[in-house]
Amino acid sequence: MNYRDEYRDRELVQGLADRIGHLADRAGRTMTFMEVCGTHTMAIYQYGIRSLLPPGVRLISGPGCPVCVTPNEYIDRAVAYCRLPETIVATFGDMMRVPGSSSSLMAERAQGADVRIVYSSLDAVALAMKNPGKRVIFLGIGFETTAPTVAGSILAAEEKKVGNYFVLAAHKTIPIPMQLLSADPETAIDGYLCPAHVSAIIGGAAYRSLAEGHGVPCVITGFEPADIMRGVEMLVRQVVEGESLVENEYSRVVQWDGNRKAREVLERVFVPCNATWRGIGAIPGSGLAINERYACYDAERALPVTAEEPREHPGCRCGDILRGKITPFDCPLFAVACTPESPVGACMVSSEGTCAAAFKYGR
Amino acid sequence: MPHDLILLGHGSGGALSHQLLDELVVPTLSGISQAGRDDAAVLDPVGGRLAFTTDCYVVDPPFFPGGSIGDLAVNGTVNDLAMMGARPLYLSTGLILEEGFSRDDLARILTAMRRAADAAGVAIVTGDTKVVPRGKADRIFITTSGVGVLDHGLTICGSGARPGDRVIINGTIGDHGIAVLAAREGLELSSDVTSDSAPLNDLVAELLKEGDAIHVLRDPTRGGVATTLKEIALQSKLGIAIREDQLPVSREVGAVCAILGLDPLYVANEGKLLAVVAPEAAERVLERVRNHPLGRESAVIGEVTDKNEGRVTMETVVGGMRAVEMLAGEQLPRIC
Numbered sequence: 001m002n003y004r005d006e007y008r009d010r011e012l013v014q015g016l017a018d019r020i021g022h023l024a025d026r027a028g029r030t031m032t033f034m035e036v037c038g039t040h041t042m043a044i045y046q047y048g049i050r051s052l053l054p055p056g057v058r059l060i061s062g063p064g065c066p067v068c069v070t071p072n073e074y075i076d077r078a079v080a081y082c083r084l085p086e087t088i089v090a091t092f093g094d095m096m097r098v099p100g101s102s103s104s105l106m107a108e109r110a111q112g113a114d115v116r117i118v119y120s121s122l123d124a125v126a127l128a129m130k131n132p133g134k135r136v137i138f139l140g141i142g143f144e145t146t147a148p149t150v151a152g153s154i155l156a157a158e159e160k161k162v163g164n165y166f167v168l169a170a171h172k173t174i175p176i177p178m179q180l181l182s183a184d185p186e187t188a189i190d191g192y193l194c195p196a197h198v199s200a201i202i203g204g205a206a207y208r209s210l211a212e213g214h215g216v217p218c219v220i221t222g223f224e225p226a227d228i229m230r231g232v233e234m235l236v237r238q239v240v241e242g243e244s245l246v247e248n249e250y251s252r253v254v255q256w257d258g259n260r261k262a263r264e265v266l267e268r269v270f271v272p273c274n275a276t277w278r279g280i281g282a283i284p285g286s287g288l289a290i291n292e293r294y295a296c297y298d299a300e301r302a303l304p305v306t307a308e309e310p311r312e313h314p315g316c317r318c319g320d321i322l323r324g325k326i327t328p329f330d331c332p333l334f335a336v337a338c339t340p341e342s343p344v345g346a347c348m349v350s351s352e353g354t355c356a357a358a359f360k361y362g363r
Numbered sequence: 364m365p366h367d368l369i370l371l372g373h374g375s376g377g378a379l380s381h382q383l384l385d386e387l388v389v390p391t392l393s394g395i396s397q398a399g400r401d402d403a404a405v406l407d408p409v410g411g412r413l414a415f416t417t418d419c420y421v422v423d424p425p426f427f428p429g430g431s432i433g434d435l436a437v438n439g440t441v442n443d444l445a446m447m448g449a450r451p452l453y454l455s456t457g458l459i460l461e462e463g464f465s466r467d468d469l470a471r472i473l474t475a476m477r478r479a480a481d482a483a484g485v486a487i488v489t490g491d492t493k494v495v496p497r498g499k500a501d502r503i504f505i506t507t508s509g510v511g512v513l514d515h516g517l518t519i520c521g522s523g524a525r526p527g528d529r530v531i532i533n534g535t536i537g538d539h540g541i542a543v544l545a546a547r548e549g550l551e552l553s554s555d556v557t558s559d560s561a562p563l564n565d566l567v568a569e570l571l572k573e574g575d576a577i578h579v580l581r582d583p584t585r586g587g588v589a590t591t592l593k594e595i596a597l598q599s600k601l602g603i604a605i606r607e608d609q610l611p612v613s614r615e616v617g618a619v620c621a622i623l624g625l626d627p628l629y630v631a632n633e634g635k636l637l638a639v640v641a642p643e644a645a646e647r648v649l650e651r652v653r654n655h656p657l658g659r660e661s662a663v664i665g666e667v668t669d670k671n672e673g674r675v676t677m678e679t680v681v682g683g684m685r686a687v688e689m690l691a692g693e694q695l696p697r698i699c
Contacts, residue, residue: 004621010608013681039624046626048683094624119548119623225681340691351624361685 003252007224008047016229017052023236024056032058032188033235034324036178037195038065038352039223045361047225057232060187060324061357063177063277064195066142067094067350068322071278074141074170075100076307081137081168081299082113088131090124091139093117094350099343101311121153121167128157128165137299140169145197147171147288148262151269154290154297166299171288172275174198175206180283182216187324191217191235193228196250201266203258207246215244222250269294278346279319318345321354328358335359369464374494384492387466391473392456392480392487404488406453409512414449416440417508425472425503427546429538429557432505433475435633438562439584440509441483445564446580446636448519448571449511451483456490459504462497472503483562485509515571523578524599526669529645531638533566533658534559535611536588537630541619556615561634566657573651576644581637586690589628591637592665592675593689603675605665605687629690639667 006012024031035041041061044050050059063069079100082089089105096106096117109115114134118124121138128136140150150167157165174195182189194207199220207218217238221231231249238245248254266288275287290298316338317331328334328347338344340356347355372379418439425432437454444451456476460469480487542558563582570577579599583591588610596603612620612627620627634657640648645663652658665677675687 008680010680010682017682042624045685047679047681048677048685049681051684052682117548225679225683229681359691360688 004224007222007226009226012226013052013229016226016233020057020229020233020236021054023233023240024054026240027056027236030056030058031190031236031239032060033191033193033232034060034062034181034187034189035193036062036064036174037198038068038350038354039196040193040221040228041065041354042352042357043223043225043228045357049225049228052229053232057236059232060327061321061354062181062324063280063322064143064174065347065350065352065354066146066172067098068318068346068353069172069277069280070095070098070141070170070346071276071310072101072312073276073307073310074168075104076310077300077305078105078139078168079103079108080305080307081303082108082115084135084305086134088114088116088127088134088136089139090116090118090127090136092119092141094352095139095141097343098346098349101308121150122156125153125157125160125162125165128162129160132164135164135166135303137166137168137303140167140171143172143174143195143198144201144266147270148201148266151265154269154294155265157297158294165297166302167290167297168299169270169288169290170275171270172277173272173286173288175202175210176286177277177280177283178207179210179214181323182210182214184323189216189324190239191219193231193235194218194220196220196222196227196253199250199254199258201259201262204246204248204254204256206258211244211246217244218246220246220248220250220254222253277322279322313344316345318347321347328355328362331355367466369460369462369466369469369494371462371494371496374460374492380492387470388458388473388490388492391470392477392490404453404455406488406510409452411512411514414444414447414511414513415508416443417506418443420505420507421501422543423501424543424546425468427543427558429542430560430633431472431475432503433472434479434560436505436507437476437479437483437485438560438633440507441485441562441564442582442636444509444511445562445567446519446582447511447513448515448517448567448577448580449513450568451485451509451511451564453510454480454485454487455508456487457506458490458492459500460492460494461500461502462494464502469503479562483564517571517575517577519577519580521579521581521595521598524595524601524603524639524667525578525641526601526667527642528578528639528667529642529663530592530603530605530665530667531640531645531649531652531661531663532588532611533636533652533655534634534660535613535616536583536632536635537612537616537620537627539633540587540630541616543631545619556613556619559632559634561657563634563636563657566636566652566655569651569655570638570648573640573644573648576641576648577638578641579637579639583632583635583637585631587627587629587631588637589626589675589687590689592687595637595639596675597673599667600672602668602671602673603665604668605675605677607677607680609662609664611660611662628687642666
């Protein structure tokens with residue numbers, strides 16, 4: 001048992017497909033489920049999950065790719081930091097190609113900016129210690145999974161008295177936008193495949209008001225193909241039986257009350273704030289800002305820069321894709337003006353992006 | 364003057380250049396102590412059509428688990444010749460060195476080139492060395508060109524696939540790309556993945572014993588197996604259907620790819636070939652490859668179809684279907 005191969009078992013998955021087919025017949029209508037997390041989106045395309053589902057079950061992708069929901073103005077500010085002297089911008093790899101209003105980190109690097117890809121925020125702290133004469137600005141994006149690690153990097157910098165490490169924070173939280181999207185009659189979401197790793201931090205309780213208050217079935221689902229099929233089966237069963245509960249398919253990792261320790265670290269450093277989601281707009285209380293106590297690590301406050309006025313590409317429909325209103329194939333730019341080599345919108349850039357997944361696997 | 368570093372003068376064409384060539388480059392690469400001072404190598408006539416190719420090597424870092432830029436520069440060009448069904452004979456090489464590069468590292472790289480050339484049975488017969496100012500190149504860039512002879516009348520090329528043909532790979536995929544990535548990024552989690560860098564000409568010679576049953580040979584280097592299969596499908600104007608459960612992927616490479624969000628189908632290989640062969644010969648070819656040291660883990664991964672022209676499709680491990688497209692841009696490690 002290695003916790004991977006047994007969840008990629010062909011017969012198990014085929015059996016689940018059969019069961020979903022029988023259950024879906026009983027529903028007598030088309031059901032629309034949203035997978036919130038970009039890793040689910042990628043896995044669904046990568047394993048050809050849609051080809052295993054009956055026509056009555058429709059999967060749409062949600063706003064759970066952190067790179068995709070990062071607004072233009074954030075990239076523009078990161079670009080402005082790239083252009084400062086004696087400055088290293090450290091970032092996760094998939095931010096490199098995301099287009100801002102007129103540039104990207106990749107384009108800045110090609111023109112001489114010092115942009116480094118790191119695999120962990122602690123690597124960025126180490127980079128700051130190795131380059132005491134420079135400022136290191138880490139691009140802190142991501143949901144509740146990533147935010148505690150970035151909070152941890154700030155605590156590590158404090159402990160090691162690293163004065164040249166800063167975070168440009170744009171962390172976001174998932175449950176509030178899920179409530180907003182489920183209230184949208186146009187999308188008519190019948191249930192959520194809730195993110196796996198985010199749920200490991202926030203726990204199942206975080207979805208209770210969505211399920212019990214708003215009547216939307218929620219199933220916390222792992223990332224392997226058998227997990228996803230079982231998550232879909234559980235959602236279909238809830239719809240057929242008229243229930244709306246929070247269920248946990250991914251119990252081998254996710255506990256009902258989540259990871260308290262990680263949340264404590266997060267809460268020591270961050271406070272809730274309003275956040276702008278690319279393509280969706282401002283959502284009150286859906287972001288995380290660095291609190292007063294750690295303001296000296298907050299790039300925005302410690303090192304203010306002027307970025308260009310943000311501009312969106314007029315034809316870009318990333319916002320509609322992130323809200324599940326259209327699929328990539330409905331966007332006129334998809335695979336024509338917008339490709340992974342030359343992306344117009346962020347959904348085409350990240351390996352977790354819906355359009356990137358559709359371009360790579362779906363055509 | 365420090366003797367352990369490469370200086371601009373080593374590429375000047377003057378006394379320092381001669382010293383570097385005489386003491387290090389020429390004896391290491393050719394095994395001859397005195398550099399020939401003529402402007403070109405003169406080669407003996409060979410009986411057959413010639414294949415000629417060139418490639419540039421800029422790998423970062425120059426040393427990685429399982430190899431270095433030196434053996435890569437020889438094996439890569441040897442393999443390009445072999446994929447045309449040619450027997451590699453001669454290589455040339457160009458070395459572009461960054462001022463300040465370590466002379467010891469250069470010696471290690473040249474030794475690796477010589478060993479790889481000996482292993483492949485080719486001779487490095489001519490070359491050039493330049494030094495550029497610090498910051499104008501990344502330590503060392505190498506180019507090699509190669510000449511090989513076709514000892515047979517077969518035409519082996521990317522457009523040669525036919526409906527029903529089987530697609531064979533000679534072992535696990537993605538090892539080279541992950542080894543280099545791990546060395547470059549200092550990933551501790553993957554210390555035991557080594558590059559598969561190897562000369563494939565001997566394996567190809569074995570395959571060619573099957574004569575005209577061998578339709579296409581390609582080495583899936585940058586862009587990985589996915590990109591190479593797509594190229595074959597486009598060139599041959601046919602479809603290719605592969606099965607994910609038949610793709611050999613080592614546990615380590617599979618784990619690193621899962622963590623970083625990479626797809627092994629798109630990760631580079633330097634000692635692998637894809638052979639598209641006639642169906643009736645597939646079993647025999649597979650056996651030949653498996654009996655070769657570079658093919659123990661080989662597998663039939665799919666077949667050529669007359670449906671889906673120019674497209675590659677894959678039946679996933681769980682029985683789903685999806686398209687396989689070319690690598691777009693570079694694979695970037697993901698955030699979470």
